[in-house]
Amino acid sequence: MPQMSPINWLYLMFFFIILLMMTIILIYYLYMMMISEKKNSFIVNKYLNWKW
Template sequence: MPQMAPMSWLYLFIYFILMFLTFNSINYYLYLPMLKMKFNYKIISNYWKW
């Protein structure tokens, strides 16, 4: 079984770092905390009968 050359390890490392950063940035910009807070507020406000 042949071993990988150091240059291939570098390309593989750069590829995984780029995929990691891309995945994290997509998750960061898709997260909408205000939408979830409004939704939870409506559920809680329906329970309380003042």
């Protein structure tokens, strides 16, 4: 494994954190959509109506 400078590590960590956050947001959004499709929950409907 090659030695990396601290700046490269910082960029790498930053990139991975952003990627992870985006993935979590996407999964959460899809999960919300699925819930709204399956059962018309009041909170989810309110959330979706507010969002759109």
